[in-house]
Amino acid sequence: MADHLTRLLPALTPENQHFWTGGARGRLQLLGCVRCRHLIHPPAPVCPECLSRNLEVAAVSGQGIVHTFTVNHQPWYPGMATPFVVAIVELAEQPGLRLTTNLVNCAVDQVKIGMPVRVLFENRDPVWIPLFEPAF
Amino acid sequence: MEVLERRAAITGIGQSEVGRRLGRDPMALTVDACLDAIADAGLTRADIDGLSTYPGAMLSGAPGFSGAGITDVQDALRLNLNWYCGGIEFPGQLGAVINACMAVATGLANHVLCFRTVWESTAQGGGRRAGIGAGGGGSFRASGTMQWTLPYGAASAANWIAMMAQRHFHEYGTTREQLAWIALNARRNAARNPKAIYREPLRLEQYLAARIISTPFVLYDCDVPVDGSTAFVVSRRERARDLRSPLIGVEAVGCALHGRPSWDQFDDLTTMALRDAAKMLWTRTDLRPGDVDVAELYDGFSFIALCWLEALGFCRQGEGGAFLEAIARIALDGEIPLNTHGGQLSAGRLHGFGFLHEAVVQLRGEGGERQVAGTPAVAIAGAGGGPLGGCLLLTRG
Numbered sequence: 001m002a003d004h005l006t007r008l009l010p011a012l013t014p015e016n017q018h019f020w021t022g023g024a025r026g027r028l029q030l031l032g033c034v035r036c037r038h039l040i041h042p043p044a045p046v047c048p049e050c051l052s053r054n055l056e057v058a059a060v061s062g063q064g065i066v067h068t069f070t071v072n073h074q075p076w077y078p079g080m081a082t083p084f085v086v087a088i089v090e091l092a093e094q095p096g097l098r099l100t101t102n103l104v105n106c107a108v109d110q111v112k113i114g115m116p117v118r119v120l121f122e123n124r125d126p127v128w129i130p131l132f133e134p135a136f
Numbered sequence: 137m138e139v140l141e142r143r144a145a146i147t148g149i150g151q152s153e154v155g156r157r158l159g160r161d162p163m164a165l166t167v168d169a170c171l172d173a174i175a176d177a178g179l180t181r182a183d184i185d186g187l188s189t190y191p192g193a194m195l196s197g198a199p200g201f202s203g204a205g206i207t208d209v210q211d212a213l214r215l216n217l218n219w220y221c222g223g224i225e226f227p228g229q230l231g232a233v234i235n236a237c238m239a240v241a242t243g244l245a246n247h248v249l250c251f252r253t254v255w256e257s258t259a260q261g262g263g264r265r266a267g268i269g270a271g272g273g274g275s276f277r278a279s280g281t282m283q284w285t286l287p288y289g290a291a292s293a294a295n296w297i298a299m300m301a302q303r304h305f306h307e308y309g310t311t312r313e314q315l316a317w318i319a320l321n322a323r324r325n326a327a328r329n330p331k332a333i334y335r336e337p338l339r340l341e342q343y344l345a346a347r348i349i350s351t352p353f354v355l356y357d358c359d360v361p362v363d364g365s366t367a368f369v370v371s372r373r374e375r376a377r378d379l380r381s382p383l384i385g386v387e388a389v390g391c392a393l394h395g396r397p398s399w400d401q402f403d404d405l406t407t408m409a410l411r412d413a414a415k416m417l418w419t420r421t422d423l424r425p426g427d428v429d430v431a432e433l434y435d436g437f438s439f440i441a442l443c444w445l446e447a448l449g450f451c452r453q454g455e456g457g458a459f460l461e462a463i464a465r466i467a468l469d470g471e472i473p474l475n476t477h478g479g480q481l482s483a484g485r486l487h488g489f490g491f492l493h494e495a496v497v498q499l500r501g502e503g504g505e506r507q508v509a510g511t512p513a514v515a516i517a518g519a520g521g522g523p524l525g526g527c528l529l530l531t532r533g
Contacts, residue, residue, distance in 0.1 A: 113302070
């Protein structure tokens with residue numbers, strides 16, 4: 001499934017590097033506010049809660065639940081193998097802390113909103129794409 | 137507080153030929169629509185002193201998404217402009233018209249020509265609809281906000297909006313059978329619109345059996361790319377006397393954005409930014425949803441129209457599915473006729489501007505076979521989905 005997906009890769013920048021390369025060490029990394037501990041995604045130069053600019057890279061557990069999903073059947077560009085699951089996962093650390101991802105190692109008709117999932121990484125040099133799989 | 141938009145009126149409307157793969161120069165379509173609108177207002181180009189458009193000229197983006205920019209039209213028509221504005225960071229496509237209302241209200245211009253041109257059908261050719269980033273080749277790298285979705289093959293708004301619909305289904309028990317009525321109603325109305333693209337009847341069984349695009353969306357939940365241009369003249373009311381067509385007043389606009397401006401981070405994914413725009417609109421008028429005679433609401437994807445219905449208060453949040461089930465409500469002779477021209481789903485993706493055009497047509501009583509009986513006095517036009525949305529409440533006279 002997702003193994004055969006032709007992926008459009010992200011352009012690495014100093015601001016997003018922690019997210020897209022943390023998988024090399026098995027870590028899902030986000031920005032966190034040093035002052036109020038709020039986790040921030042996507043990365044920003046300021047904490048949206050307390051406006052502190054003292055931010056650090058923080059590893060999160062990689063545990064979450066499926067907030068919503070879709071099974072994509074449309075090949076949007078050549079080489080795209082369908083169907084596959086696009087999901088928005090809410091991470092365990094903070095309400096509303098979400099990211100878009102693919103759900104893998106799960107039949108497309110078995111995905112449910114609320115399902116517990118955990119991160120895994122797919123290496124496409126130089127990036128490590130965070131994916132999620134069922135965490136039963 | 138003075139509601140400044142009430143100083144503005146829509147005095148002219150125009151539309152080019154609309155069709156699939158017309159193979160015409162998008163500027164030619166634009167000029168057709170613009171000259172049409174100016175003539176419809178009973179003006180000449182010498183009267184036009186403002187120009188407004190969405191999304192402006194674009195060097196990148198989906199092929200055919202932008203057919204003309206500000207300077208293209210200013211130069212083609214040799215306009216003498218005191219005010220102009222074109223761009224994409226607007227509260228939806230109709231943000232360009234809201235801007236025009238404010239330009240005339242504040243005295244920067246008297247008559248603003250607004251236009252939106254698409255030629256996605258010709259530009260994207262005979263193939264299937266392309267995803268964002270398609271054709272970029274091996275060297276393409278996703279950046280900006282697109283980096284968070286493109287690496288996951290979520291290459292189309294179809295995917296992003298589908299996830300919102302799925303969440304709505306989950307929280308409120310909304311079903312595909314209910315959502316279908318957005319598409320089926322649009323098709324029924326399109327049958328009465330000679331300019332619509334798809335006019336043959338569409339049955340529920342056909343809808344349910346259609347090719348899946350991205351669950352829960354099937355082909356008929358997605359709008360149809362076309363070539364075409366739509367234009368308006370927005371005039372300052374005090375300068376809108378002696379015009380040729382009946383004056384259409386702007387009662388209130390909504391252009392708010394409170395939630396996070398992205399497809400996956402918005403606080404409540406069962407609604408969209410249009411929630412904020414709709415709420416704002418009702419703070420600027422004494423009219424209520426029950427006063428609205430006709431609703432022209434963005435259906436780039438069927439679910440967006442359901443969101444607009446809920447956000448504008450035609451039904452409560454979460455009750456859109458049940459509301460649609462009683463299809464008589466949104467039919468031409470129903471309590472709130474919806475997308476009377478066939479929407480973007482059946483009449484073609486004129487990208488927001490088609491809804492406002494139809495609202496004016498209905499208020500003027502010029503709808504022909506699809507005219508809502510009794511000539512509506514109040515209409516709402518809303519455009520945009522996901523992180524962008526804007527709406528206008530219009531009145532006859």
